Amino acid sequence: MILKIENLSKNFGKLKAVNQINLQIEQGSVFGLLGPNGSGKTTTLGMLLGVTNPSSGSFSWFGQGDSPKVRKNIGAILEQPVFYPYMTGAQNLDIVCKIKEVPKSRVEQVLEQVNLLDRKDDLFSAYSLGMKQRLAIASALLCDPKVLVLDEPTNGLDPQGIAEIRQIITDIADSGKSIILASHLLDEVQKVCSHFCVLQKGNLIYQGKVEDDFSTSTSIEVASDNNQQLMSVLKSMPHVKEVIENEKTLLVKGDSSLNSLQVNKHLTAQGIVVSHLTTISKSLEERFLEILAESK
């Protein structure tokens, strides 16, 4: 386990920005922290990273509690990339090396990794937003961290920049590192995360695996000229959990091994000709809205 959070809370005056959060994050997972603007994502990460003092509760990294020494093994960016603007990219990373007590030789390696080596001697203030984000990720990678904490790393980037950063994140995840990713972009979490939780107004309202919510269940929409007959045939089909009748179509819910080809074959064998057949891939967005609606 890389992180265990117990009853963590933060109040700003009357406002409960983070309210009694409990969470455990396993080694090797890519954990998405989802929530609308102002739901407490940055505040939570700020507490985990030692800059915001918790009002109550506790947390522990790698089972070793919370200390600056532990933080030297974490690579993290909070909100926007933060560097000294009057220094070059390489000089900035040197400072981080000194703070984290890692050898200077890492600088070139991580710059290579984020594809910034040829601009290392330019001033940070002269970098584009995308380059700043990449430098921030390079900086987070300096200590060869066991876990990477990223707070909206694609914020403000253009589609190409977003794709680049996501590729870097996916590569890092594939290399076996754990990642904690805060975002309000749902497809981002869906694309890169294995687990996620949802925060709303400081409360943790949902937590689960991304695949539980998507790949383990399949929804297929079917229609024919006789929906009553269709219904009874589908209900007896293997792997089908539930059939829901809509106005003109039937929604078939089954486990992950169910697919539209099977359904089509089965129905043809029963002598039923379908007029409509589509796989509905439920997006995290729907699930997210569902979760938010349920919590009200």
Next chain:
Amino acid sequence: MIRLLKIELAKLWPANYFRILLMLWLVAFITIPFASNSFLEWMASNKMMSQNPMFNPSQWPIFDFADLWQNLAYIYKMISIFMSFIIIISVTNEFDYKTVRQNVIDGFSKKEFWLSKISLIVCFSLLSAVLLFILGLIIGYSMFPIFKIELLFTNIEFVFAYFFQVFYLLMFAFVLSILIKRAGIVIAIMVFWIYIIEPMLSGIIASSLVDWPLVADSLPMEAGWNLIHLPFKKYIMMKTQDFISLQDVVTAGVWFVFFFLSSYLLLTKRDL
């Protein structure tokens, strides 16, 4: 502490403001004694002034040993404000750029961040005192090339007083910077405080509370300033405090401890 100082210097060195202010300070430090010497000679050669036989500045033993340490320390304490600007800009920049936050995320404790700035302040104070010592020896020797060790080190305590005075001023600047976080405002407030508010306050206190001169001397800047009293009056036969009084050191010491603790508490107890 050395590690922290190295990090601070690595942060400062690439910054233009640092190099400019440090150069200004160095140039001022080296030229001021020579410039003031020429000024005194000019005053002496000025006919109108030299008519008064009592008043002959070129005969004043300003840069002769024994007198020299207090005189130089007094002259130099006027330029330590340059140093305080470096501290102010360096600290407020960290808040401005949010790098203080990132330093902590990267693995500093808040206490280490505080210590790194303290190490810089100590470094500058030492640099000032060491430079005063070296220049004192050079100037004193060139004016008065007789070398008597006991004379050389008479009044040497003013070098330590100068160290404390710079340390004190930089700590005051440090606390203001943490509190206010904006370089321009901090510098404005500091200059305003030193040249307008405190003189006015001490004027009011001195006139309304005649029995309490101690209160006027205990204002924060006055307390630091009073460590080294104006020495030149003795050359025109006025009473001068030509030693460091325990009372001054204690008054300044109390404020100093206050600056030290409040800077620590402000930095470590607040959210970044």
